[in-house]
Amino acid sequence: MYDLLKGLRIVEGAAFIAGPSCTLHMAQMGAEVIRFDNIGGGPDYQRWPLASARDHSASLYWEGLNKGKKSIALDLSRPEGRELALALAAAPGDNAGLFVTNYPARSFLSHAALAARRADIVSIRIMGWADGTPGVDYTINAAAGIPTMTGPVDADRPTNHVLPAWDLLAGAYAAFVAISAIHRRSLTGEGAEIRLPLSDVAAASLSHLGQVAEVLLHGDRPRMGNELYGAFGRDFLCADGTRLIVVAITSRQWTGLVMSLGLAEAVAAIEAETGAQFERDEGARFQHRHRLFPLVEKAMALRNADDLGAAFDAAGATWGRYQTLGEAVSKDARFVSGNPIFEPVRHPSGHSYPTAGAAATLVAENRAAVPRAPRLGEHTDQLLADLLGLSNGEIGALHDAGLIA
């Protein structure tokens, strides 16, 4: 945890990945994040992976996405519970008044309802489709065409991604937009109503990458299996059965690869024959990839992965080992076990395991301890007293009425 957002308070009424990861990023930069949930937990409270196969085992997903937040549990089905959620989200204070949600726009937590209480509220609402049609990462991904480009060339069906890339991207981008709105508010006093549909995250990203233009000018890009589009890259098998990915996008990456595999002469022969200039033209490496791949295949098949990796590193080639996540965690010290962004943390599940703080490192600044996730409702009483000024008696009455937990 760093202190870039120290003093800022954010209220979250959200579930799953995009909203909770947005505020997790803020918490890891020092903001106070208050997540409210229905009593018993929101729709993501039992999301897999779980700590064990037992029924009602703690969700590792939930405790991963809610680290360092404060938790308040309310009965959101009753007006009195909803009133508490609204009062929290629109609580006064220069450093408060930022609300992150994935509730429908017409819910009781609408921007209008919040703005009626606090004119300078900044609300950011993450949605499926922009028109309000339900959509989740995986359905948006299907609609955006990614699964038809992914996977084996001869596959007779699309290939879903397993990484919820649009959710993660929406979460980080939402954090950027929200803090940008706070920046403006600090200068002008203005609030903002922000909507961020996953569908627009996908459409804008593919526009930014030139792919919307490409498809309009040239039609759909064919499925190419593991081959990198527009430059040199693919998986290759080593003598010991290990598979490595090798990528050469820049000139340096290409010359490093050619040199480390001793392919200068063979590559020069293809250049002489085709007129291609592979060092300066990454696109030529792609156009002639079916001439180049066999050279690299043969050279790599003769050597073991460790030997190749050392040669690639020495020559400045860019490569990676395909490993399972288990191998990455247990054997590749750079990833988790020797990575200073991770610390062992004991979570509400009862398990202690290496847990990541912020992905960004602020050089020479103090990376405070990674906090655990809260227990559901752990901060209910404290927050109602501190932020809404409720007395012990009032809080007790709310408990008795089953409105808070």
Next chain:
Amino acid sequence: MYDLLKGLRIVEGAAFIAGPSCTLHMAQMGAEVIRFDNIGGGPDYQRWPLASARDHSASLYWEGLNKGKKSIALDLSRPEGRELALALAAAPGDNAGLFVTNYPARSFLSHAALAARRADIVSIRIMGWADGTPGVDYTINAAAGIPTMTGPVDADRPTNHVLPAWDLLAGAYAAFVAISAIHRRSLTGEGAEIRLPLSDVAAASLSHLGQVAEVLLHGDRPRMGNELYGAFGRDFLCADGTRLIVVAITSRQWTGLVMSLGLAEAVAAIEAETGAQFERDEGARFQHRHRLFPLVEKAMALRNADDLGAAFDAAGATWGRYQTLGEAVSKDARFVSGNPIFEPVRHPSGHSYPTAGAAATLVAENRAAVPRAPRLGEHTDQLLADLLGLSNGEIGALHDAGLIA
């Protein structure tokens, strides 16, 4: 373009996706972004997709990622050109002094070199691996284990992703961290040296999703093809040959699916037999998916996609059509053609095509026109005059010396 970051000036010395998308997000929120490049263009200046197959055709990728930025071209191989880059990056002004780069930490554009000129500089450096080892999106992805989880269950090799998810995520997250550092600087006057390795973006994300904990407690998750982990979801074939994805994570999504397909009785029979409670327990839908999938398969195989889609929408089920990007762009008005975040823009390639502004929408605020990408060096003279105070004569001399273009 919106005005959340109006007045802020960012200098970019970067290439490819993560750095340029970081500052693109800032430009789309109203910041002035100045990208400097070597004369003739950086290593991404000819990155595919290109506008046409002709040699030296404009890069649609480059013009997608650099929309609305200003471009200055310098000879970075000579001390005088490097001096200009440093002077720009560390130029004075309360709203300046934010530098985004993917140059190596020990380059002439090190944080120390910048801080020597401007103590409150905020620099953010996007890297491959945290230790400085080269890595790109695709090699980091291989190391993080995603390709071993993706693709057909019986595949004998990993499946690369085609969406550069880590690059995109790093870009958005970098924008968040950078603006957070600007927030702190506005309060305390302190600068920041920020490093963001793609490897840590990947490791932290998999920690946040609970997957690092999962692999430590339970071992590697097996490859499951198109099946959604931990709930109900997969691709299904309709009577007309269309393939739809159906996802049921929440109770409402599940009951919507069951109702719309008329499966209540059949599902109840499996519940009676197994003791599972599918409505309240998404994990049970996953554990018993091989009982549930055939029911949905049979029901969907009898009906056409349009009919099913209407029934799903009416019942609140969550689904998507697998379409190619070409189909998404030409036939699905929600994605591009009827999407208000897109506008036709004529770019330096000479082509005019729908181009996305910010993915986020600020309700009731003016979405100013989407600007085109600059021509390389389009703003060289103007920026040297305005920001570094060079005279016409001095600028002319730099041109004559081949130091700027």
